[in-house]
Amino acid sequence: MSRALSTGLQLIGNNFSGEGDLLFRAFDPVQQQWLPTEFREATTGEIDAALTLAAKAFTTYKKTTPAQRAEFLHAIADDIVSLGDELIQVASAESGLPVPRLQGERDRTTGQLRLFANTIAEGSWVNARINTGTPDVRQMQIPLGVIGIFGASNFPLAFSVAGGDTATALAAGCPVVFKAHPAHPHTSYLVATAIRKAVLRTQMPEGVFSMVHGTSYETGQYLAAHPLVSAIAFTGSFKGGKALYDTATRRAVPIPVFAEMGSVNPVFFLPGILREKGPALAMQLLQSVTLGTGQFCTNPGLFITPGDDATTTFLQALQQGIGSLPAAPMLTPGILEAYQQRINALQQEGVVVLGAASPAPAKATPHLLQITAEKALETPHVLEEVFGPSSLHIHANSITQLYTLARQLEGQLTATIHGTPEDLHEHAGLIDILREKAGRIIINGFPTGVAVNHAMVHGGPWPATTPAAGTSVGTAAIYRFCRPVCYQDFPAYLLPPELQDHNPMHIWRLVNGDWVRTTG
C-alpha cells in the first residue's frame, strides 16, 4: 500500500481502516493547490465499530487510576512532540497557518494534556462530598461515557484530535470517538498515530480513542444520533453546532451537546481612555482583529465607541493603520469565500467600509466596517459573527445608547471594556450588563489569546455556547463529561479510594460540611 493511501484511513481502536469509497483531499491555501494525499470518508460501519470498541473500552478505562490516566496523557503529549517537524509542516500546508504559530499551538496542545494530567493526578477535582451518619452518603464525579468530539478548522492541533476536548474527556475517564475536521486530515492522522502509540505504550484499552474522517453533514449527524454516544463536544459555526444540538436533544435518549458556536466579542471603549490613548488602542485593536487572519472564536468582531472628538482621532488612527496591514490566506477556500460574501452582503444592509487593506488574490483583506447605532438596533442580524479579519464599528451617540447596545447583545464568549479608572468607576453599570452576556469579561485588554489554566472560562450564554454553564478551555471543562454519583451505606472495601475514610488519595473533600484533606 502506498504511503498516500496508508495515511488516508480511519483509526478504529488500534487499527487503521479504510472501507469507504468517498475520497477527499485537503487544500493548501498558501500554495493554492490540492494536496496529494487522498483520505477516505468513514462508513457508518466504521463509526459503529469505533463506538462499539469505545463502549467496551469504557468498562475498563473508567476503572483506571488517575495516575494511569495521567501517564497516558503525558504519553500522548510526548508522542506529539516526537512527531517533530513533520507535524508542523503538514499542519501548515493544510491550514495556511505559519510555522511559528503552529509551534506555539503544539506547545499549547501538549500543555493542555499535561495540565489535565496533573489535575487528575492531584485528584481533588472529583468534588468528593461525604456526609457520615445515617445514612452514610458519599458523592463524587464519575465519567459520563463515550464522548463524540468534533475538531475545529481554526486550531488544527489545540482544538483538534488531541486538543482540549479530547484531553478533557480522556482525563475524566471517557473514551473518545473523534470526528476529524476535513480541512486538516493529514494533521489529524499524524496526531491519531501519536495517540495510538500512547495507547499501546501505556496499555490503555483498545477503543479508548478512535478517529474517523468525514466531509459530510451526515457523518456528524450519524455520530450525534448514535445510541452509544453519551455526549458531544463541538467547536465551529452556529449552524453546525445547532444542527448537532437539534439532533442530540431529539433522540429517544437525549444527550448533552457542548457546542462552542462563535461570538462577536464586543469591545467597548469609554470616553476617558480614548482621550488618553486612542491611537495606541487603535493599533492594538487592529492587531487583535487581524491576528491569525481573524480566525479565532474570540476575534473582536464588534467595537463600540461614544461619539465624541476622541473617537474621531481613534477612528482616524484605525483607518490609517489598516491600510498598511497585509491580506492573508485563510484556512480553506470555503472560509475565504464566506468571508468575502459576508463583507459584500453587509454593505447591502447599511454597513459601510471604514477602511480596508489592499486586496490580494486568494487572500482575505482586513476590513473595518461601520454601522449606525440605530441601524444596528433595528437589524441586529448585521451584528452576527463574520469569521475573518474584520470588525464592525458602532458609534453610540450617547452613553445611554451605548448601554442600550450592550443590553441588546446576544450571548458572547467574551466582552471587553477599555476605560480609565474614572471611566470604569462611572460605568460599573456597563460591566454589570456585560456580565450577563458573556463568559469572560476583560478590562483593558483584548479577547484574542485564551490562557489555559484553572480559572479560564471559554463559554457563554446562547448562541456563544450551549449550555452556558460549560467551558471548553481550562480545567473546569472536565465537569462537562461527568456526573455525580452517590454511594449510600457502602462498606469501606467497596468504596472508591476517593471516598474512603482514610483518604488514601490525599484529596480535598467536603466532609460533613467542612473542606478538609486529612488522611489516615
Added chain:
Amino acid sequence: MSRALSTGLQLIGNNFSGEGDLLFRAFDPVQQQWLPTEFREATTGEIDAALTLAAKAFTTYKKTTPAQRAEFLHAIADDIVSLGDELIQVASAESGLPVPRLQGERDRTTGQLRLFANTIAEGSWVNARINTGTPDVRQMQIPLGVIGIFGASNFPLAFSVAGGDTATALAAGCPVVFKAHPAHPHTSYLVATAIRKAVLRTQMPEGVFSMVHGTSYETGQYLAAHPLVSAIAFTGSFKGGKALYDTATRRAVPIPVFAEMGSVNPVFFLPGILREKGPALAMQLLQSVTLGTGQFCTNPGLFITPGDDATTTFLQALQQGIGSLPAAPMLTPGILEAYQQRINALQQEGVVVLGAASPAPAKATPHLLQITAEKALETPHVLEEVFGPSSLHIHANSITQLYTLARQLEGQLTATIHGTPEDLHEHAGLIDILREKAGRIIINGFPTGVAVNHAMVHGGPWPATTPAAGTSVGTAAIYRFCRPVCYQDFPAYLLPPELQDHNPMHIWRLVNGDWVRTTG
C-alpha cells in the same frame, strides 16, 4: 372580598392578582369531597407580569450579599413555621397525606432552606478559581437568571412552593416564578404568603418570588417558552417533564430544563442475604413500597431475585405480609385512577399478581406483581414506573440473567443491592453495572428517604432526570442555576469580594492550583 376569593389568587411580586376566569378547586382524597375554595388559573398577562418583575428583580437580587440572601431564606423558614397548624391541616386536606408526615415534611422544607442559607453564608460554594499572572483570570459561579419552577404533587411542601428547587434558586441569586401544582393550591397560597412576608421583612426586591396557579398544559408551556425565563426545574411525570424539555430545547434561545421524571428504583437481592434474612427483608421491602402510599420518586417499583429456595421463602413472606397492609388514599383521584389502570393493564401484558392487600373504595390497594425475566427483556415497557404502592418482581433464573436484567435497565434515580459481605464481594460487577444506571447506589438499605445534605444525589441518567449531571436534592443542586464567569485583568476595586486578593469572605479558593483559604 370573601376569604375564599382572597385565597384564590396569584402572587405577582408583592401583590395578589386574580384576572382569570378559569376556576378550579382541590379535592380531599380522604373525605372524598371537593374543597370549597376556588382558585383562578393564571392568565398569560399575569405570567408576563410575574416574569417582568422577576427580570427586574434579578438586576438587584443578584447583587445581594450572601448574608442578605441567607437572612431571606431563614426568614422564609421562620414564616413557614409561623403558619402553624393551618398549613398542616390545609395540606393534609388537599393531599390526603397524614398530619405527622406533613409535619416531618415541613421540618424538611425549613431544614432545606436553612441548609442553603448556611451554605451560601459560608460561601465556598462559588468555586472561586484564581490564576494570577498575565493575564490575571478569576472565575466564580454567578446566578443564571429567572428560574421557572414547577411544584410536584407528592410533596406539597418539600418539592413545592418553598421546596428544594425554590430554596436552591433563591440561594444562588435567581428570582423564581413558581407554577403551583393544582392538587394543593391552598397549601401553595399559604406558603406564598410566607415568602411574601419574608420578602417584605428582609427588603428583598419585589418580583424575586411570584407564584401562579394553573391546571392546564398551556400554562406550563407558556412559562417554559417565555423569553424571560433562563431555566426550568420540574419534578413529576415523564410525560410532563419531556413536554417541557421539548419546548425549552426548541426555543429560539434554548434553556436548560432540570426535570426529575421518575424512576423504578430497582432493588437487587443476592442469594446469601436472602438465605440469611429473607423474611425480615421482605417486611422492610413492603414497608418501603407502601410508604406514603408509594407516592415517592424513589419508591422501589422493581425487585429482582435469583431463583433459588431462599427466594421462595422470601416471596412467601412478601405474600403473607402484603395481605395485612391497608389500602390508602392517593394524592388525587387522577393519580388513583392512573394507578388502578396501570395495575390492570399490566395484567394484559403477562404480569401476574403475586399478592395484594384488601381493596377499599377510593383507596389504592398495595400490589406485588411478577413477570418472568424473559418477558421483561422482551417487553421492557412493562418495567416503566407505576406511581403508587406496588412493586414488580422479576425472578432471574441465573446470576447471568440477573446481570442481563441490570444491563437492560433505563436510567434511574437509585439502584439498591442487598447482599452479605460474600455476596457483595462476588458481585462487585453488579455494582459496577448499576453505577452506570443511577445517581445513587444503596447497599443493604431502601431507596425511600432522601437525606438532604452536601453529599446527596437525587438525579440520574435519562429518563430519570435531565441532565444526568444535575441533582435536585442536596447543596450540589445549586450548580443547576449558575454558570461560571471569568474576570480578566480586573482592578481590585471592581472584583466581587469572593475574588479579591485579601479574600474578605474567607472562602476556600483554588489559587494558582492550590486550594487555600488564606486571607489578608
